[in-house]
Amino acid sequence: MKNLFIQFRLTIILLVLFCGIYPLAVYAIAQFAPNHGKGxxxxxxxxxxxxxxxxxxxxxxxxxxxxxxxxxxxxxxxxxxxxxxxxxxxxxxxxxxxxxxxxxxxxxxxxxxxxxxxxxxxxxxxxxxxxxxxxxxxxxxxxxxxxxxxxxxxxxxxxxxxxxxxxxxxxxxxxxxxxxxxx
Structure with missing residues (x-):
């Protein structure tokens, strides 16, 4: 049960990191590119x-x-x-x-x-x-x-x-x- 709780917590942390923080960071950096990253x-x-x-x-x-x-x-x-x-x-x-x-x-x-x-x-x-x-x-x-x-x-x-x-x-x-x- 202890291992299951650790895996669940790690899954939530990675979801927040890769589905929330990372895309927002890429979007923020793109705002400095020509045409705000839209090409x-x-x-x-x-x-x-x-x-x-x-x-x-x-x-x-x-x-x-x-x-x-x-x-x-x-x-x-x-x-x-x-x-x-x-x-x-x-x-x-x-x-x-x-x-x-x-x-x-x-x-x-x-x-x-x-x-x-x-x-x-x-x-x-x-x-x-x-x-x-x-x-x-x-x-x-x-x-x-x-x-x-x-x-x-x-x-x-x-x-x-x-x-x-x-x-x-x-x-x-x-x-x-x-x-x-x-x-």
């Missing part, structure tokens, strides 16, 4: 159109496309596909993505398709693509919008993020919003 929203004319660090679906020909998502861009269920390069189903899916990309970009060869345009990221929510992936889409986007390719290329170049250490990337949402402002 970095992107607004146009006062309306939230997306989140800076969460990928979104863009599949219209007049927009730059982002990385494919294994979770259909659902931020509540972030995950990769957990399928490796030896998985037949995964290889078929990647091949289908390559074929779709080549149909939309007939001026490219299969070897010129950037890998990040046909493979999902580990989270399935990557908001960025490589600079190469953005640049190969310039011709399609410029043609769909009837814009000069050099103007669209300049826009892409201006949106490339070049960290001191790490991968050179382009945020697809920010690029597409800037594209909408381009005259």
């Amino acid at each position: 970095e929203t992107v607004s146009v004319d006062g309306k939230v159109v997306g989140y800076r660090r969460i990928g979104q679906r863009f599949n219209a020909f007049n927009y730059f496309w982002g990385r494919p998502s294994a979770v259909d861009y659902n931020a509540a269920g972030s995950a990769g596909s957990n399928k490796g390069p030896s998985n037949v189903e995964y290889l078929q899916q990647v091949q289908k993505r390559i074929d779709t990309f080549l149909i939309a970009h007939p001026y490219l060869k299969k070897s010129q398709v950037p890998s990040d345009m046909v493979t999902a990221s580990g989270s399935g929510l990557d908001p960025d693509i490589s600079a190469e992936a953005a640049l190969v889409q310039v011709k399609r986007v410029a043609g769909a919008r009837k814009l000069d390719e050099s103007k669209v290329r300049q826009l892409v170049e201006s949106k490339i993020y070049r960290p001191v250490i790490g991968t050179v990337t382009v945020n697809v949402l920010e690029l597409n919003l800037a594209l909408d402002e381009l005259k």
Whole structure:
């Protein structure tokens, strides 16, 4: 009976700690983060159109496309596909993505398709693509919008993020919003 009382008391203490104090502490710390821990929203004319660090679906020909998502861009269920390069189903899916990309970009060869345009990221929510992936889409986007390719290329170049250490990337949402402002 003595051990049962100790276990009950420990359970109550841990419930209070992990279901009460810990969440409140995380919430309090989040209040010092940008947007009070609700993520970095992107607004146009006062309306939230997306989140800076969460990928979104863009599949219209007049927009730059982002990385494919294994979770259909659902931020509540972030995950990769957990399928490796030896998985037949995964290889078929990647091949289908390559074929779709080549149909939309007939001026490219299969070897010129950037890998990040046909493979999902580990989270399935990557908001960025490589600079190469953005640049190969310039011709399609410029043609769909009837814009000069050099103007669209300049826009892409201006949106490339070049960290001191790490991968050179382009945020697809920010690029597409800037594209909408381009005259």
